[in-house]
Amino acid sequence: MGTATDFVLAEVRLFRASVDLSQDEFGRQIGYSGSHVSSVETGSRPPTREYMRAIDGHFPTGGRFERMLSELAPLDVDPTWLREWIEFEREASTLRWFEISYVPGLLQTERYARATLAGGRFTADEADRIVTSRLERQTILTRDTPPQLIAVLDEAILRRPVLDEPGLMLQQCEHLADLATQEHVQVHVVPLDAGMYLGLAGQFIIAELPDGTRIAHADNQLTAQIVDAPAGIARLAKTWEIVRNEALPRRQSIKLIKEVAKSWT
Incomplete structure (x- = not known):
């Protein structure tokens, strides 16, 4: 430090x-x-x-x-909570990641990552820095001892058009299906017919560190924060179990991702 x-x-x-x-x-x-x-x-x-x-x-x-x-805290285009989170992400032995809006950042293609920053919120230079940072974060999945990543995402993410860019979602879905076959990456999809479920309240990630302690990141439209108080972790862990049970098994999820990919051709 x-x-x-x-x-x-x-x-x-x-x-x-x-x-x-x-x-x-x-x-x-x-x-x-x-x-x-x-x-x-x-x-x-x-x-x-x-x-x-x-x-x-x-x-x-x-x-x-x-x-x-x-x-x-050093000045950066990334907010303080994200700089804090990246340190925990690098240390984690297991990451449990639930998303309702976007493909999890560690599983995004460069094109998709850049598309999520569109809309005038960032300058071109800021967008370049954020995309570079996000791609750098993905290297934890290719290191010698990668964390176990268990991602649960809502099916609507796979079916939502992004900037009407031809081939973007096809590339992203194929990339996701390919990563999901790796031993240390599990991707589970909550199907549209699940209807309303608890996870729709917001995205969160729970990182388990090598000593067994857990840290979480949670956000919604208004706030994003690091959660490490035991009560908060317990609530998110309970929510994780609920959303995980709503999702399809691993093989069925990969099959669904590939089917959605074909719809983008």
């Missing part, structure tokens, strides 16, 4: 000492385990915005720690 992060962690440790609490006691008061507090303070896991917000919410800090994390 860099010197800015080291400074933040030192401040967190000094603050805990100033309120005369052990790591276990401090963790109980802000809703985290003592081992989580220890991991943050020793730098083995980065402090998240949610963790800092928990400290600020329980103690009269005036929002000091969340503000400190924001001010020391």
Whole structure:
């Protein structure tokens, strides 16, 4: 970790000492385990915005720690929560990813990734940087010890036209079907006839780290955040089980993806 992060962690440790609490006691008061507090303070896991917000919410800090994390974050086209998430994504041994709007970023083609940024939200240079970053993130799936990726996506994603670009969705569906045959990648599709189900409330990802701890990313139209508080993780894990049960088995999902691909020819 860099010197800015080291400074933040030192401040967190000094603050805990100033309120005369052990790591276990401090963790109980802000809703985290003592081992989580220890991991943050020793730098083995980065402090998240949610963790800092928990400290600020329980103690009269005036929002000091969340503000400190924001001010020391490097300037980037990506928002702070995404920079935080990428670090967890790289460390994860398992990723459980549910999507209702787009093909999961780790499984996108370059054309599809660029199409998701259309609409005037970004300049050409910003779009190039985001696409480059997204493609770089995908390299975790080709490294010697890749994470196990289990992706569940709504069928509507596969059938939604993107910018009316000829061949774009055909290429994306074929790419998705090809990746889904790899041993460390599972893709499951929630069919349209599933109707309304709990997952429609929003996209989320649960990352399981090598030590067994879990971190999540969740978003909707208004917010996107890193979730590492136990209560939040438990709720998302329950939702994951529900949406996973709504999805087709692996082989049926691949068959459906290939059938949809043919509809784009």
